[in-house]
Amino acid sequence: MSTQVPADLSEATVHEIASSRDEPDWLRETRLKALKAMDRLEMPDVIQTPGRRWTNLDQLDFDELADPLNQADDTERVTDEGVEVLPFTEAMVEHPELLQDAFGSVIDPERDYLTALSVALFTTGTFIYVPEGVDAEDVTIRTEMNSRSLFSHTLVVTEDSSSVTILERIDSGDDDVDGARYYSNLVEVAAGENSYVQYGSLQTLDEETYNVSLKRGDASVYSTIDWIEGNIGSRLTRSDIETELNGDSSEGRIVGAFFGHDDQHFDVNARVWHKAEHTTADLVTRGVLDDRARSVYEGVQDVGRDAWDTSSYQRENTLMLSDDSEADASPKLIINNHDTEASHSATVGQVDREDLFYLTSRTIPERDARNMLVEGFFVPVFEEIEVEELREDLEAQIAARLRK
Amino acid sequence: MSSDQDHLKETDTEARFEFKKEERSSFQAEKGLTEETIRVISEDKGEPEWMLKRRLRALEQFQEMPMPTDWPGQPDLSEVDVNEIIPYIRPDVETRESVDDWTDLPDDIKDTFDKLGIPEAEKNALSGVGAQYESEVVYQNMQERWEEKGVVFCNMDQAVREHEDLVREHFMTKCVPPSDNKFAALHGAIWSGGSFVYVPEDTVVEMPVQAYFRMNSEGMGQFEHTLIIAEEGSEVHYIEGCSAPKYSAFNLHSGGVEVFVGDGAHVQYSTVQNWSKNTYNLNTKRALVEGDGRMEWISGSMGSKATMLYPSTVLKGRGASDNHITIAFAGEGQNIDTGAKVYHNAPNTKSTIESKSISKDGGRTNYRGLVHIADGASDSSTSVECDALMFDNESTSDTMPYMEINESKVDVAHEATVGKIGDEDVFYLQSRGLDDDDAKQMIVSGFIEPITEELPIEYAVELNRLVELEMEGSLG
Numbered sequence: 001m002s003t004q005v006p007a008d009l010s011e012a013t014v015h016e017i018a019s020s021r022d023e024p025d026w027l028r029e030t031r032l033k034a035l036k037a038m039d040r041l042e043m044p045d046v047i048q049t050p051g052r053r054w055t056n057l058d059q060l061d062f063d064e065l066a067d068p069l070n071q072a073d074d075t076e077r078v079t080d081e082g083v084e085v086l087p088f089t090e091a092m093v094e095h096p097e098l099l100q101d102a103f104g105s106v107i108d109p110e111r112d113y114l115t116a117l118s119v120a121l122f123t124t125g126t127f128i129y130v131p132e133g134v135d136a137e138d139v140t141i142r143t144e145m146n147s148r149s150l151f152s153h154t155l156v157v158t159e160d161s162s163s164v165t166i167l168e169r170i171d172s173g174d175d176d177v178d179g180a181r182y183y184s185n186l187v188e189v190a191a192g193e194n195s196y197v198q199y200g201s202l203q204t205l206d207e208e209t210y211n212v213s214l215k216r217g218d219a220s221v222y223s224t225i226d227w228i229e230g231n232i233g234s235r236l237t238r239s240d241i242e243t244e245l246n247g248d249s250s251e252g253r254i255v256g257a258f259f260g261h262d263d264q265h266f267d268v269n270a271r272v273w274h275k276a277e278h279t280t281a282d283l284v285t286r287g288v289l290d291d292r293a294r295s296v297y298e299g300v301q302d303v304g305r306d307a308w309d310t311s312s313y314q315r316e317n318t319l320m321l322s323d324d325s326e327a328d329a330s331p332k333l334i335i336n337n338h339d340t341e342a343s344h345s346a347t348v349g350q351v352d353r354e355d356l357f358y359l360t361s362r363t364i365p366e367r368d369a370r371n372m373l374v375e376g377f378f379v380p381v382f383e384e385i386e387v388e389e390l391r392e393d394l395e396a397q398i399a400a401r402l403r404k
Numbered sequence: 405m406s407s408d409q410d411h412l413k414e415t416d417t418e419a420r421f422e423f424k425k426e427e428r429s430s431f432q433a434e435k436g437l438t439e440e441t442i443r444v445i446s447e448d449k450g451e452p453e454w455m456l457k458r459r460l461r462a463l464e465q466f467q468e469m470p471m472p473t474d475w476p477g478q479p480d481l482s483e484v485d486v487n488e489i490i491p492y493i494r495p496d497v498e499t500r501e502s503v504d505d506w507t508d509l510p511d512d513i514k515d516t517f518d519k520l521g522i523p524e525a526e527k528n529a530l531s532g533v534g535a536q537y538e539s540e541v542v543y544q545n546m547q548e549r550w551e552e553k554g555v556v557f558c559n560m561d562q563a564v565r566e567h568e569d570l571v572r573e574h575f576m577t578k579c580v581p582p583s584d585n586k587f588a589a590l591h592g593a594i595w596s597g598g599s600f601v602y603v604p605e606d607t608v609v610e611m612p613v614q615a616y617f618r619m620n621s622e623g624m625g626q627f628e629h630t631l632i633i634a635e636e637g638s639e640v641h642y643i644e645g646c647s648a649p650k651y652s653a654f655n656l657h658s659g660g661v662e663v664f665v666g667d668g669a670h671v672q673y674s675t676v677q678n679w680s681k682n683t684y685n686l687n688t689k690r691a692l693v694e695g696d697g698r699m700e701w702i703s704g705s706m707g708s709k710a711t712m713l714y715p716s717t718v719l720k721g722r723g724a725s726d727n728h729i730t731i732a733f734a735g736e737g738q739n740i741d742t743g744a745k746v747y748h749n750a751p752n753t754k755s756t757i758e759s760k761s762i763s764k765d766g767g768r769t770n771y772r773g774l775v776h777i778a779d780g781a782s783d784s785s786t787s788v789e790c791d792a793l794m795f796d797n798e799s800t801s802d803t804m805p806y807m808e809i810n811e812s813k814v815d816v817a818h819e820a821t822v823g824k825i826g827d828e829d830v831f832y833l834q835s836r837g838l839d840d841d842d843a844k845q846m847i848v849s850g851f852i853e854p855i856t857e858e859l860p861i862e863y864a865v866e867l868n869r870l871v872e873l874e875m876e877g878s879l880g
Contacts, residue, residue: 347818
């Protein structure tokens with residue numbers, strides 16, 4: 001592998017992290033195993049077409065980017081009645097068995113090079129536990145990244161018939177780290193029977209940060225996992241959001257919004273696996289590109305042999321505000337059961353000229369008219385967001401970018 | 405219908421393709437692929453030095469390139485070992501040139517094409533016909549009125565000799581270079597037979613020209629090359645049909661098709677592919693289209709064990725347009741991986757891709773397509789529509805489109821749907837007195853109708869027959 005390994009990436013480093021956090025042996029072992037696996041693991045898959053590779057992950061120079069022993073963050077956690085929202089270090093004390101059972105049960109720590117790296121080195125993260133029958137709202141995690149590199153691991157466990165809405169807000173702090181940075185975020189959601197999880201996330205990292213995020217959910221019988229992700233910041237984002245519909249009648253939604261400018265690069269991926277009967281999935285992604293920004297989208301709807309009576313839908317729409325931007329998309333259907341209703345669609349275009357004409361003919365200045373139409377374009381995404389703060393925040397971020 | 409036309413009766417459609425003839429040849433290359441084989445083939449054909457050089461260069465490229473194995477969900481090609489195939493068989497035809505009268509062919513070869521209905525079609529609906537048996541074109545004829553206008557329709561080997569300058573300029577140079585992919589390189593090394601079509605400026609060839617490709621021998625490879633040059637303002641419709649009887653060993657078909665569509669010219673290329681189900685069908689087809697030119701690819705992929713075919717169009721000139729229409733039908737043991745590629749390299753270009761696929765009895769279909777809009781190709785539009793119909797739970801239907809959009813003033817839309825055959829539709833037809841099989845057949849015919857209606861009537865009928873045959877195979 002051509003990738004540069006972090007200078008002080010060694011067993012000693014991992015031991016030092018684990019010891020400083022007073023971690024149990026199983027976690028230390030998991031980290032060491034992940035570290036060892038990195039020798040054989042590949043980078044996450046990137047789409048290639050003749051002569052082109054859509055995202056170049058080999059450019060990540062961890063020698064420069066990763067500084068595992070100097071990770072720093074400022075994380076604020078807001079809980080709701082009946083829900084446990086704990087930093088990992090506390091969760092290890094209060095729910096040792098629960099944590100051990102759930103950790104790595106949804107995301108395989110050895111799935112690829114970047115995931116293994118993150119498991120080996122994470123120093124921050126949150127454990128959210130929603131006991132049976134509890135309905136919780138607006139659980140919030142606000143993280144500020146204050147170092148060259150930061151590796152985070154979040155774990156959500158919902159028991160039967162519970163529900164929770166979660167907001168994750170990621171930003172860069174006002175520290176004085178110059179140059180490129182690296183943020184890695186793993187999120188696992190294990191949804192119990194008949195439970196509901198909405199996990200909404202918005203990142204506004206500074207534009208020198210490489211942001212790699214992998215979120216994956218395991219939906220059991222009658223449960224629903226909704227993912228919402230807004231990508232505004234970062235220099236390059238590689239985001240994978242995945243749901244496995246393992247229980248009969250489970251549902252999944254993946255809603256994404258991005259707005260790229262300058263030379264930002266967003267590689268966003270939404271994937272769902274239908275593995276049980278009567279499952280439903282809906283994938284909606286809307287993005288806007290300005291300046292020289294580039295977006296890469298892959299959506300996968302995989303319907304397994306045993307997934308009778310499946311409904312699966314996917315839409316991806318990109319608006320291009322600039323001629324120098326590029327939008328690449330690949331929505332995929334993989335269907336192994338004929339008792340399926342599946343569709344996907346993707347469009348790329350610019351702001352509708354007739355709409356623009358209508359508004360300008362009503363004396364609205366062209367720039368304002370365009371901005372209104374772009375904000376309107378994101379409405380289908382806003383409508384899916386249940387946490388008001390997230391919706392308002394995302395709306396404000398988009399408005400600010402339009403008027404910068 | 406006269407007695408010697410009995411094979412054309414509906415019920416005998418299968419027999420029309422399945423019969424085998426004794427293998428008879430005047431020259432057969434050794435199995436496998438070496439420089440020596442290629443020199444022998446080239447010498448047997450009496451080729452100029454430059455062609456031999458191109459073949460040898462392509463062979464080098466073939467040997468350097470790895471087998472494609474990392475495409476997501478691609479057909480398994482591990483069985484395809486070029487050292488196991490016979491790359492070249494010259495059938496035992498007395499004249500080295502192809503004949504222009506069916507009666508001059510040896511009886512068994514004539515009988516083959518009679519059974520396939522080619523001479524009959526020639527009389528009724530075609531401007532010209534070429535027929536390839538094994539590695540060589542054995543019959544070639546075109547109506548005189550086209551010849552008088554300067555239209556050329558001859559076999560590719562003849563074109564190398566008689567139209568050397570044109571061929572030298574266009575043959576596997578700027579359209580499909582051997583470096584394009586491993587099988588294009590293989591093709592470049594051992595191509596044999598195929599058609600050369602040249603249509604002069606402002607000439608409209610009103611009736612289609614057709615080429616028919618037949619593999620008869622077990623374990624052979626067919627590598628015909630088709631080169632079509634349509635000059636400014638001209639029009640031509642080229643149809644190819646292919647079939648082979650089924651053997652236990654695998655056959656390999658790796659054709660190369662290059663189409664040059666001049667300013668304002670219009671070329672339609674239709675294929676009804678019905679290779680036997682032991683054939684690997686790995687083709688490279690590409691068209692370069694100048695300003696206001698129009699390219700149409702119409703493909704029905706019914707046969708083969710595995711097909712990997714993505715006809716591609718490069719829209720080079722302002723206002724050029726492309727239309728792809730594809731039907732894929734995968735039954736038991738078949739993996740039909742097909743699609744389309746379109747590069748929009750100029751402003752005001754337009755493409756539409758329509759794909760219909762049907763999978764049943766464990767068959768797998770995959771639509772794999774790429775639309776690339778280059779920076780500067782403003783006011784271009786593309787629309788891709790893929791619909792898949794699945795019959796049962798053993799089958800697989802995948803859709804994998806790729807879109808690369810580098811220009812903002814464009815209109816890009818992709819849509820795909822997958823579903824099973826509607827119980828309600830079947831019930832409706834049954835309540836009108838049709839049995840289950842007929843009802844399903846009718847629904848499938850309706851599903852592919854948007855495509856069959858683009859074909860000349862004979863081919864639409866042919867395609868419908870093949871579909872019915874596929875359906876009967878499982879439902880009957």
